[in-house]
Amino acid sequence: MPPICSTEEIQKIEHLQIRDDIQVATDLMECAGTKAAESIVEWHHEAQKKSSNHFHVLCGPGNNGGDGFVIARTLFDLGKKVSCWELGNPTGMSSSSALMRSKWLQRGSISPIDRFQKVVLKNGDIVVDALFGIGLTRPLDKQCSIIFENIPINIPIMAIDILSGIDSTSGKLLSVCDLPDYKATLTLTFQLAKWGHYLQEGSVRSGKIKVLPIGLDRGMREYSTENPPLVELVEANPPDFANHLDKLGASHKYDHGHSLILSGSQGKMGAAELAGTSALRIGSGLVTLGLPRDALQIHSSKVKALMVTLADKPKDLQDYLLDKRINALCLGPGLGLGGKTREFTNVALESGRNVVLDADALTSFQDNPESLFKQLHEKTVITPHFGEFAKLFPDLANKMKSDNYPVLTAVQTASTRSGAIVLLKGRQTVVASPRGKTYLVNGEKFENSSWLATAGSGDVLAGMITGLMARNIAPLKCTVLATYLHLKTASLLGPGLIADDIPNTIPQAIEQVLN
Template identity: 40%
Template sequence: MTELLTAAQMRAIEQAAIASGEVTGLELMERAGQGVVEAILEEWPELDADIGRKAGGAAPRPSASPRDISGQKMGSGAPRRAVVLCGPGNNGGDGFVVARLMKERGWEVEVFLYGDPDKLPPHAKVNYERWGKLGAVVPYFDEGEIAFALDPARYRENSLLVDALFGTGLARPVEKFNSFGWVTQITEWRLKEPFRKGGFPAPRVVSIDLPSGVCTDSGEILRSEKPPRELEEICADLTVTFHSKKLAHVLADGPEQSGKVVVKSIGLETSGSAESGEVAKSAKPNLARKRGGHHKYSHGHALVLSGGHGKTGAARLAARGALRIGAGLVTVGAPRSAMMENACQLTAIMLRQMDGADELRTLLQDSRINAVCLGPGLGLDADREGLVLEVLQANRATVLDADALTQFEDRAEALFEALHENCVITPHGGEFARLFPDLAEKLNARATTGPAYSKVDATREAAKRAGCVVLFKGPDTVIAAPDGRCSVNSAHYERSAPWLATAGSGDVLAGFVTGLMARGLDPIQAAETAAYLHVECALGFGPGLIAEDLPEQIPAVLRRFDIP
């Protein structure tokens, strides 16, 4: 799995490398700047074609038909222009390196500094002075000067705006300070009316480490008041970060603000866990081949409880998911009123009448039933709580979703007392708020200082409180165990799957988790694998997806991972 680091963890890694003599801070800054330039030219290779004579007298490279980054043809030898916005810390130091390297490649570069050059950190100050031998540094906070830098007439189709303002070190909001709006929201400049009226394409925006203003640990935009709606659009076209992704690249506002994220190595090998707390990771599948014989019971027997008449579809979706993902048998337990409704639509899935906690207790005497799913379509009738408690007392692998969680809205402590370490609960945002109102309040509060409270923080606290694995659903699904282990299943960037926003997709996910636990995966492995495969199924089907399609994608997805 890939580590997702906090700001403190990244600092610890860098400081450990510097203290060991492996590298100097100045070398790290140089490598970071080189990585940004490499990423820019890899993303838009046409920007390195036919730019005229390079520094040092090198001849221009031939180019048959250079194009701008919007695909339009450009005139031969058109100069590349870049504005680099540098901040008062080491992120600004990276920006000075980028400016120098681009200048050496023949770009026209302007540099603006937000802050006092005399207060720059030592390594940033060195690179400020190196740039000073090549060009001027203009104060960024002067309204007239910033307006000049962003004048559409200065931009052509080959322009770049490099955001090296704050990166991972920002701990406070940077407020509105001039007529160009929020210093942390470069988007506004790209949407300004003069660009559109003048027929000028807005400059491509490249952020170093993170779009400035985004909290590294939470992905929230640090602000003391809500900005205009248009400022919440995508901020960067490309974000270049180093060593490993940060939590902000996969949580909350971070993915939309970051555009495309590229990770560049700067030669660090240390793990983020060194003296900096438990590291969250990106979720990956952890599913072994089926072993232990060809008998169906050797691969587990999952029980999914159904609601009454007219409320059976969710349980069937979960059951189909459990069967497709590899449980040897799956049984739907349904009340008498729902037997015919279920029987008309189940074939490979077995059906058992089950009215009330007493009949459930009898059914669970079959020790071959090793995983139970409750919640999808279960209903909120008075006797439903008894079913949940009966299953938890049986101490089987258990997945609680939907109604099984809402049932305890006013009695969360009673649920937590009954939960055990072989359980997974799978709340969405509303269900999470009902079970953990104090954590949800902290999570939903406006982030004004960093590090802000994150979905990772909330899910870890919830798992510790509940005493079991919590899978907190969303495009940034977070999975945490009571011992602090945590992963994020991000459905962003190339894994963006908006089609999952369809009725019943969460029921299928609950079934995936149940089926994997029936197969013998421990709770956190089952939750991580299910969440990952859930997104892969959506990507495999594409637009038009409905929940019934998800289980049917499992065979193709498992073949792709070479898992029979």
């Protein structure tokens, strides 16, 4: 699983590598620009574009512009037709960028960017965007916005490090215009992909992302010794620890754990049954539904392997937990709101077992989230969608909505504050642990993942996490694996799926992952 980084993190890594050595900085720029140019030529060849392409390289005033001048020079030396366009005053450039600019001037001219607006781009032309890269913190001005707005949709854009205007940490588009058709065909980013490539607007505007190593290895090693681990990206390939899904050696059902799913009253049992069936399908040795008295009297599950027990009041749960073989609990799906749910949650957390809290178990604490946080521990996973997240962490949710505040930072902060593993559901699902380990599971890479936005889908996910925790897999790994498999089932089922379809598709998803 490749690491990805924020703007601040890559800047620290670069600083540790360069340490104010101008020659090192210059060598890195030469390497970055050369590799980017070679990748553009490779893309050009694979795309079978006409050999008469005209490359328009847009260079900004910072180091991204320096990369652009190297790209222009390398393309020119490879026999390509190149025009170079410059934004801003070159007198403020770094010494490395100024050197690359002067080397380009030995081969070709530079035109001011405002003249580019008058160029009529033809089919076969290619735009190389080296204007701002990761350093942009303010919106694109009107001039730049108009330039990008006027690039025809059929003209490929090669973004260098990140598409200009995309915040490389939050993924937000910083522009005075909406620019609906402004997207990169290919993004060539250096050493590490950035958070902003996968979040918000960045996830739909970055095109194909290719990471180019440029020799920041020492900086990365030094960074890792003094800082929290970088976020890891989970996409189409299974997580590195997917082998934990296999059942090896242990032969008895209790060797694979016993999950307890608490259910609500009559009419609300469906959510708990979905969670329980999913826990069974993902390998929990036994699963019991804890039902209130009225539901117990009428219970008739389609899945006969699900056991039931009375859980009418918190004392019933306390008594049932005297059985130490019950090692994973799920509370929330269809459980109901209010004081009784809070009491059940308190009992579950006091037991010290693996606990998944979802839906009603979270919302029941919206008036006093701190009373919940005081009880949470590292064997607890909370699985809110954004609305539930906002009720527990209103300050973080408001910052995400009103400020340029990245979801990864918000979930990391929520995990540290609450003391639990936090899974924030969404198109890009974020999983963070209190110890600083964070994963971004990119739903964009799974076909039909948008069909998971259906009633009961979250209950299935909660049950999948619970079932894996019952198998004594580390809670953080359980959460990431379950999220991945949940998305995998959407790819297998296709459009029109409903939550009832997902549990029976889990075995097929596991088989594909293990094979």
